[in-house]
Amino acid sequence: MTTQLLLIDALNLIRRIYAVDSNQSHHSEEHMIKASCARVAHACKKLRQQTNATHAIAVFDGERSWRYHYFEAYKSTRSPMPDTLKQNLSRFKQAIEDTGIVVFSPDNDEADDIIATLAYKAATNKVASTIVSTDKGFLPFLSEQIAIYDYFKKQYIEVEDIKQRFNVPKHRLADFWALAGDKTNDIPGVKGIGNKSAQQLINDYESIEAAINDDELNPTLKRKLSSEMEMFVISKNLVMLRTDINLGFSLKQLRLN
Incomplete structure (x- = not known):
């Protein structure tokens, strides 16, 4: 079987799904979190099947990457993660792990750098990978060996795009x-x-x-x-x-x- 590596930008996926669910009417906060976790797990299962993945990892962000030390204003105006989501991240991680996908949370590195490193090293060894994210920072890596998929638009990114x-x-x-x-x-x-x-x-x-x-x-x-x-x-x-x-x-x- 041909090796296919699935690379999921975990918070990119979770935050978008959570944003939709948090705006829906739920019986309780607990019900909303359960619904979001289920949707994230469903997305991961679909991505496994769609990409024919043989290997997979969902990467989270570390606390403070080198960019925050290099440039003080980096992401300084970005809205913080909602408290409810932050307090329940472990449940989302468990939901992903229950699909068989490895979850990785570095101490300080950003998920983008981890995923870019994995995709680059895989491509160097002639292993194809699919990055699942809406983050534009991955676009320069698009190549024959590295595909980029937007889960929410249900489409692969092309060079012409x-x-x-x-x-x-x-x-x-x-x-x-x-x-x-x-x-x-x-x-x-x-x-x-x-x-x-x-x-x-x-x-x-x-x-x-x-x-x-x-x-x-x-x-x-x-x-x-x-x-x-x-x-x-x-x-x-x-x-x-x-x-x-x-x-x-x-x-x-x-x-x-």
């Missing part, structure tokens, strides 16, 4: 976000450069360095880039997912029963 959404090539997404910023994660980007200017720079130049060194570049854009290169580098480091996390477990340990 990325081009239509961002109007830049897939391999330049990190440059695009580092220029234009990412408000959802409080990543500033280059002051004074929005989506259109970022798209123009990326589509006209092979690199940001090439743009700065072009004497014909619009003087205003050149000045913004030159004065904000440090923030560009910081932002790019923040948006790029790591693929070198020390995992402490092997693919064999993720085999499904």
Whole structure:
């Protein structure tokens, strides 16, 4: 049987399902949590079957990743997890484990970096994987070996979808976000450069360095880039997912029963 690795961004899945259930009329909070856990478990079972997974893992976020230490404002305005959900996370983890899928909660690393590392290492060893998440940070990893699936839209992401959404090539997404910023994660980007200017720079130049060194570049854009290169580098480091996390477990340990 061909090895197929299923990588679930656990909180991405749980928080969206919980958000829907918490807005429904339930007899009690307990009833709502039970319903949410059941829906999460159902989603995991469906994903196992749909992807023909032979190995699977659902990854949660650690407490505070390196990004919080690297850049103080990282995710500073993001709404905290609802208390009811936070207090019942162990029940969601158990619901996932009951489907046969391994649950992993790192001490400090973000789930995105763990998943990116797993997908990258699997692809290096010619093992196909499917990342289940709506997080755009995974998009640069889309390849023949790495698929990305949006459970809520019920569709796989294609390269053309990325081009239509961002109007830049897939391999330049990190440059695009580092220029234009990412408000959802409080990543500033280059002051004074929005989506259109970022798209123009990326589509006209092979690199940001090439743009700065072009004497014909619009003087205003050149000045913004030159004065904000440090923030560009910081932002790019923040948006790029790591693929070198020390995992402490092997693919064999993720085999499904």
